[in-house]
Amino acid sequence: MITLTINGLEVPVEKGTTLLEAARFLGFPIPTLCHMDGLSPYGACRLCVVEIGEGPKAKLVSSCTYPAQEGLIVRTASSRVLRARKMVLELLLASCPQSKTIQDLASAHNVRQQRFRQEHEDCILCGLCVRMCKEQMVAKAIGFRGRGQTRSIGTPFDIRSEECRLCGGCMYVCPACQLRCTYTEPEKAVCGGCANVSPPCVEKEQFDDMMCYMTPCVACEIQE
Amino acid sequence: MKTDQVLSVLEKHEGDRGGLIAVLEDVQAKYGYLPAEVLKIVAEETGRSLVDIYGVATFYRSLSLRPRGKxxxxxxxxxxxxxxxxxxxxxxxxxxxxxxxxxxxxxxxxxxxxxxxxxxxxxxxxxxxxxxxxxxxxxxxxxxxxxxxxxGLDEAEIKADRRVYLHTVSCSRCNHSLMDPNHKIDGSPAIRVTVSFERKHGWLRLSSLYGSFAVESEYPIRTDEIVDVFCPHCHAELKSAPACPLCNAPMVSMIVRAGGIVQICSRRGCKGHMLDLNGGGV
Missing domain, CATH: 3.40.30.10 (Glutaredoxin)
Known part of the structure; x- marks a missing residue:
């Protein structure tokens, strides 16, 4: 057993437990986007950052990938952590404002502005679908391709993969395309509509086109 | 699409797990790029998923999925x-x-x-x-x-660089000189041998500058053609035991006057060669 301190509370955990699991066990909320129980930790979204250590040596780490250490001092909601999380959310909003998952997280963390150039990407490269396909569905039909700016997720050669069984698991876990925020206008990055008593999106027309980062989308093909 | 080439590459790399980049580099060296069908064969033979191989192939700039130019x-x-x-x-x-x-x-x-x-x-x-x-x-x-x-960049560079070594060679059997002082390639006497291929029989002149691959021949020889090379004096075939390290074609051996043996690949266009100087004071 390892004993570590989270927000001043000492907690004994088993060896190999991540900081995220330990904090959630104690009931401290840590937002996550690319984490899912049953899938290997990935540390892509950086929403789960926590501060470890003390004084000038304190640093931010992603709690979903950081294993618990004896005597580690963890703060899950220090001002530095909250600032970093807000920044991450702003950047996520800048790339993918249509995602209801991201909009909800932004509302919950009091993000009221988005200061970056607005893009409307279909994918935030969290890798949830890739891990779902590989680890739970044991298919390995989709994966990362390219590098840097041209990095994308999809099937090899952009054609229907022979390995794909059309299970739809990738769409089920996707934070960008499973739920779509219909209120966000192109020029308006932060929606926050759901916080109103009568959400403004109810009267608005629904999007009729599905959005998906994959062409062709392996999940949507089930409907054909 | 010749699949035996990719199979030979995979055979060479059999046993070293994690050597995917090396495999893909060799495949690219064979085909000039990474064809989709070949990547599928690599996936099947190595037991990796096509997604992983495609990810690596698109990650590195030196690997290309499209045919490249000469x-x-x-x-x-x-x-x-x-x-x-x-x-x-x-x-x-x-x-x-x-x-x-x-x-x-x-x-x-x-x-x-x-x-x-x-x-x-x-x-x-x-x-x-x-x-x-x-x-x-x-x-x-x-x-x-x-x-x-x-x-041709190789020729251009020979002219610019005078440090290349000029060799005088002779037949490995009769020891007659193979040099042709009356015919010059790259500004120095050429090596004259007799070649036969496809029922044609004629002379071939090679540059004697080490590092130059300039040749002149009586009959045009197609690239990748393997020729039999003979001594113009004793008509012995100038064959040697080891195969070309680059393309596995037979090698042609000649004695270097300064002491040693030079071997060149008998395949037209292949630059495989070996120079073995045994203490000739060069």
Whole structure:
């Protein structure tokens, strides 16, 4: 057993437990986007950052990938952590404002502005679908391709993969395309509509086109 | 699509797990690029998923999924080259070659690409064609570089570099000199041998400059043709035991007068050769 301190509370955990699991066990909320129980930790979204250590040596780490250490001092909601999380959310909003998952997280963390150039990407490269396909569905039909700016997720050669069984698991876990925020206008990055008593999106027309980062989308093909 | 080539590559790499990049490099060396069908074979044979292989193939710039041209022309667009006008040079190449960056010309001669830094910033702007560096390039030199490449960069370099070693060779059986003082290639006496292939029988003259691959022959020899080489004096075949390290074709051996043996590949176009100087004081 390892004993570590989270927000001043000492907690004994088993060896190999991540900081995220330990904090959630104690009931401290840590937002996550690319984490899912049953899938290997990935540390892509950086929403789960926590501060470890003390004084000038304190640093931010992603709690979903950081294993618990004896005597580690963890703060899950220090001002530095909250600032970093807000920044991450702003950047996520800048790339993918249509995602209801991201909009909800932004509302919950009091993000009221988005200061970056607005893009409307279909994918935030969290890798949830890739891990779902590989680890739970044991298919390995989709994966990362390219590098840097041209990095994308999809099937090899952009054609229907022979390995794909059309299970739809990738769409089920996707934070960008499973739920779509219909209120966000192109020029308006932060929606926050759901916080109103009568959400403004109810009267608005629904999007009729599905959005998906994959062409062709392996999940949507089930409907054909 | 010849699949036996990829199978031979995989056979060579059998047993070393994690050597995917090495496999893909060898496959690319065989085909010039990574064809989709070959990647599928690699996936099947190595037990990896096609997604992983495709991910690696698209991650590295040196691996290409599209056919490349005979000559690879890389324009450096690193910071130092950029401020000295690399974008203008890349644009000039695009105009002259009538292709876009990242694409191959229609005659499959040139592939034009930009690279981020070649690590020789003081010489910028730099253009690299088939491993030959051109420094301080300006847009007026672009045409010259393309012309030089068409003419053959290897020949151009032999003329510029006088340090190459000039050898005098003789037949390994009768020890008669194979030199032809009356016929010059690269400005020095040529090596004259007799070749036979496809029921043709004629002379072949090789450059005696080590490092030059210039040849002249009575009959045109197709690239990849394997020829039998004979001594013009005693008519013995100049064959040697080891195969070419590059293409496995038989090697042709000749005695170097200074002491030692030089072996060259009998396949036209193959640059495989071995020089074994046993203490000849060279």
């Amino acid at each position: 000559h690879l022309c890389s324009v450096c667009t690193g910071t130092a080259c950029h401020v000295r006008g690399a974008p203008v040079i890349a644009g000039e190449f695009e105009r002259q070659l009538e292709t876009a960056v990242g694409a191959t010309t229609e005659d499959k001669e040139f592939t034009l690409e930009t690279v981020n830094c070649l690590g020789a910033c003081a010489l910028g702007p730099i253009v690299v064609v088939d491993g030959h560096y051109f420094s301080n390039v300006n847009s007026s030199r672009v045409k010259q570089i393309i012309k030089k490449t068409h003419a």
